[in-house]
Amino acid sequence: MARLLETRRAAPVAAVLAAAVLAAGCGQEGIELAESDPGYEAAVLFNENCGMCHTLDVAASEGSSTDANDAERVDGPNFNQRREDVQAVLYAIRNGGFSGAIMPENILTGGDAQRVAEFLARYAGQDTPSGSGGG
Ligand code: HEC
Numbered sequence: 001m002a003r004l005l006e007t008r009r010a011a012p013v014a015a016v017l018a019a020a021v022l023a024a025g026c027g028q029e030g031i032e033l034a035e036s037d038p039g040y041e042a043a044v045l046f047n048e049n050c051g052m053c054h055t056l057d058v059a060a061s062e063g064s065s066t067d068a069n070d071a072e073r074v075d076g077p078n079f080n081q082r083r084e085d086v087q088a089v090l091y092a093i094r095n096g097g098f099s100g101a102i103m104p105e106n107i108l109t110g111g112d113a114q115r116v117a118e119f120l121a122r123y124a125g126q127d128t129p130s131g132s133g134g135g
Contacts, residue, residue: 030060042119049107050116054079058123074102083125089117 031047033040043059051061053076064078076097084092093113097103108116 032058032060039119039122042115045108045112045116046119050076053103056080056120056123058126059119076103079120079124080127081125083128084120086114086117086121089120090114093117 031040031043033043037043039058046054046056046059047061050056051059051063053063053074055062055064056079063076065075090113092098092103093108093116094106096105106113
């Protein structure tokens with residue numbers, strides 16, 4: 001009597017997805033600009049100084065709450081959805097937002113503040129429908 005012993009081993013596929021776990025404040029990996037991009041430095045500054053409270057995809061920041069029930073008081077506006085201009089950002093940086101209540105004043109100063117303001121003016125509001133009437 002022949003006995004066929006068929007051993008089949010399912011090779012454990014190491015299909016562990018390289019989960020892009022980009023925890024806030026864990027570096028610059030998620031920044032969507034090339035390091036050669038003129039905005040890259042500002043994106044890093046934003047990520048490090050503003051990203052804990054504000055959301056902006058291009059700077060790999062998700063500080064704003066997306067769920068109203070989960071909103072913390074410090075959550076700032078989501079810059080994917082809100083357009084800003086240079087003067088408004090400089091004002092907010094100097095004065096701690098528009099209300100002065102939550103956002104710290106002068107997190108950035110001088111050239112860094114200017115760079116981030118120009119960067120935000122360019123990249124904020126990208127989720128809003130582009131078209132007429134902007135501004
Ligand atoms: C501690 C959390 C916190 C940090 C850090 C922070 N912000 Fe804010 N920011 C807020 C909050 C909250 C508001 C909304 C309330 C207000 O305007 O005072 C705000 C408002 C703003 C506004 C006004 C937006 C609008 O249209 O109403 C701008 C621009 C802004 N922040 C830019 C920045 C920049 C640039 C940085 C980094 C240099 C930064 N913020 C860092 C919390 C923060």
